[in-house]
Amino acid sequence: MTTIAFIGLGNMGIGMASNLAKAGHDVRALDISEDAVARAVEVGCKGCKDTSEAVSEADIVVTMLPAGKHVRMVYGDEGGVFDHAKQGALFIDSSTIDVATARAVISTAEHKGFHMIDAPVSGGVGGAAAGTLTFMCGGTKEAFEQAKPYLDIMGKNVFHAGDAGNGQVAKIANNMLLGIHMIGTCEAFNLAEKLGLDAQTFYDISSTASGQNWSMTSYCPAPGPVASAPSNNDYQPGFAAAMMLKDLRLAQDAATTARAATPLGTQAEALYSLMEASGKDDLDFSGIMKLINGTI
Ligand code: NAD
Numbered sequence: 001m002t003t004i005a006f007i008g009l010g011n012m013g014i015g016m017a018s019n020l021a022k023a024g025h026d027v028r029a030l031d032i033s034e035d036a037v038a039r040a041v042e043v044g045c046k047g048c049k050d051t052s053e054a055v056s057e058a059d060i061v062v063t064m065l066p067a068g069k070h071v072r073m074v075y076g077d078e079g080g081v082f083d084h085a086k087q088g089a090l091f092i093d094s095s096t097i098d099v100a101t102a103r104a105v106i107s108t109a110e111h112k113g114f115h116m117i118d119a120p121v122s123g124g125v126g127g128a129a130a131g132t133l134t135f136m137c138g139g140t141k142e143a144f145e146q147a148k149p150y151l152d153i154m155g156k157n158v159f160h161a162g163d164a165g166n167g168q169v170a171k172i173a174n175n176m177l178l179g180i181h182m183i184g185t186c187e188a189f190n191l192a193e194k195l196g197l198d199a200q201t202f203y204d205i206s207s208t209a210s211g212q213n214w215s216m217t218s219y220c221p222a223p224g225p226v227a228s229a230p231s232n233n234d235y236q237p238g239f240a241a242a243m244m245l246k247d248l249r250l251a252q253d254a255a256t257t258a259r260a261a262t263p264l265g266t267q268a269e270a271l272y273s274l275m276e277a278s279g280k281d282d283l284d285f286s287g288i289m290k291l292i293n294g295t296i
Pocket residue numbers: 007008009010011012013030031032033036064065066067070073074094095096097121122123124125238239243246
């Protein structure tokens with residue numbers, strides 16, 4: 001049994017912490033929301049009141065927070081994780097955050113004698129609850145190997161993407177591609193329909209032809225062809241358009257810093273920001289179909 005501090009028990013964190021507790025670990029739960037801590041206690045964690053109580057005996061600290069500023073604060077602020085953790089403890093940050101912050105926080109952790117990896121996930125709330133997340137990890141091989149048995153409890157696919165921050169790089173590059181091919185798929189279905197070709201017939205042809213892609217065959221944005229897709233459930237998420245926009249913004253910020261040309265990523269961000277402007281960013285990200293076909 002390992003003592004694990006888990007900080008950030010929101011939609012994702014609660015499922016992940018619950019799986020660690022179910023596997024027999026001593027999970028110390030901390031969140032600024034008392035309700036979140038209460039939910040963690042219900043699923044087998046010990047509720048904590050402050051950082052010292054959560055992390056001072058922990059061998060591992062897992063964080064699952066909204067954005068880079070929360071990660072910087074939770075680790076680096078006075079009275080934060082760096083001040084209270086045991087020497088040699090391992091930190092796993094699974095939040096989706098900007099690459100620069102991930103690299104800076106890991107570098108500080110290492111200077112202070114801790115091990116740390118960035119380990120953002122894909123798989124959503126369902127994957128967090130089921131323990132089937134994909135982890136994309138950045139950091140030293142040693143820290144990754146140390147983290148892996150615990151990531152295996154929370155996930156199904158665990159990848160070491162290289163040095164610190166590379167997990168975040170993999171995550172935002174993948175999600176930028178997902179946003180782009182989702183929009184392209186919507187445009188193709190809309191064009192076909194406007195020209196008199198129904199969604200099912202177009203799907204039958206394109207899903208076995210060169211237009212085939214994940215957005216089409218696993219998550220079809222046109223209602224009908226893929227029964228489990230959010231398009232058949234009024235575009236309820238799923239993976240909300242707001243979350244896609246967050247990842248596209250991170251990708252654009254990183255692209256600017258790296259001077260990488262991402263013209264389609266730029267367009268994808270602009271289109272998802274129109275979803276936000278129209279107040280529809282709580283729809284699933286495949287709901288961008290409604291923007292493309294003019295029904296928002
Ligand atoms: P969430 O907002 O539901 O949960 C975040 C939790 O962090 C909240 O409970 C909040 O109270 C807590 N928190 C914020 N500041 C804190 C602090 N200073 N100390 C302690 N707790 C604090 O978000 P989520 O949906 O669980 O997502 C978490 C991360 O995972 C995000 O970075 C998100 O981009 C990423 N992610 C989410 C999904 C998804 O489908 N929800 C999928 C993949 C990745």
